[in-house]
Amino acid sequence: MLGLDFSWLGDATYQQWLLVGVTNTIELAAISSVAAVIIGMLGALALTLRIFWLEAIVELFVEFFRNTPPLLQMLFAYFTLSTLGLKVTDPATGLSVPLLSAFACAAISLSLFGGALAIEAFRSGIETMPRAIIEAARSLGYSRWSRFWRVEAPIATRICLPALTNILTNLFKTTSQASVITVPELMYYAGQIYNDNLRTLEVMLLILVIYVALVSVITFAMARLERWMAFPGYGTGR
């Protein structure tokens, strides 16, 4: 069918490349996802404090990272962070190498990009919180801080989980753009393989299947989390 030839999959070198690629993709996605969620929470928390200058900084951050292409951000991070004097001397070779590897630049840039989107998601969760719930917490003597952690955050997290799922799946797929700054992840090795065996269609089909499988793990896990955290008696709750 279509004259597809997958015999190159038997090649140990290709297998090795794919394995390393998948590992790096997962690692990059995991690091930036965790960082994005943390940035999102801190940013949303900062916005609830209603301090003028803090609000301005967070909003500027969100606008900047949300409104520019992640690929551009990554290139920007790669060429500035690695050239702006941030170099260390490798003790083994004596060569001067950038302190931040391509992988580190990609992780930083994706964390900030995902973080900006996550701030918006968490903010929406906090802003749709019924004011009455906050009033109840205040009348029970909760201080601002404990009210945030004990009442607002748990409720807001549940409200914004579907939006967060979207952000995390998109972030996972965006890791493929790190191939442009030579991060040896799945997309990068895909290019290596088809440049070598010239089986572009077959390689792309395989990569496609791998991405679908990996992202499905995230959506499945998030759906489980959503169901587990749902308010019983509401929506999908028991």
Add this chain to the structure above:
Amino acid sequence: MNRSNALIEIDDIRKSFGIFEVLKGISLTVGKGEAVCIIGPSGSGKSTILRCINGLMPIDSGSIRVGDHRVHELTSEKAMRPLRHQVAMVFQQYNLFPHRTALENIMMAPIQVLGHDKREVEERARKLLKKVRLSEKADSYPGQLSGGQQQRVAIARALAMQPDIILFDEVTAALDPETVKEVLFTIRELVEEGLTCMLVTHEMKFAREVSHRVCFTDHGRIVESAPPAEFFDNPQDARLREFLGQVL
């Protein structure tokens, strides 16, 4: 009543939302163990009075004293903590925390805010659930309870703070006539036990039976305040007579 003996003493409070003046000089005293009902048309400032008493809303002028707390001088949520310990509130929309069970809703604040011992609080919470006749619903979430049941959990949650005063803000307004009864039954018990209560309500019959005094608010003022028999049978103010004529 001797003013200085009063548990709640409100003196000439004013409050505006933008250009709309909701409270135009309200003065009121409530003694210990007294049950005071506030009735009046929508928008007359009934609920605002309650929110000012426990500091949920700051007032523009006047003074509020609750026990030893001078409410109008408290500026931060932290400074209001002892006040909120003394004054609990129950809301029209129950406002239970949807991510916690009935029992947890009752236990949260005493543990997290007052720092009481968890075991002791659980014992207290189970007793309160029994008191509002919902022992079997301890592990149900608010979303799994009917409106009347949620409201009774909310009353138990307020009681768990061991307050001296409970403010009831139209607590039966969102309930159907059948479940109104079970909630009013619970409140009546509390009044009979001598808990100081302020109730904003539209339940005239209940106000008459339960309260020691009824106040009528209209356009940001208390225009009449009297014991229920006198209030309902011999209203002095023309606006009150008209209001009672419509609702009774």
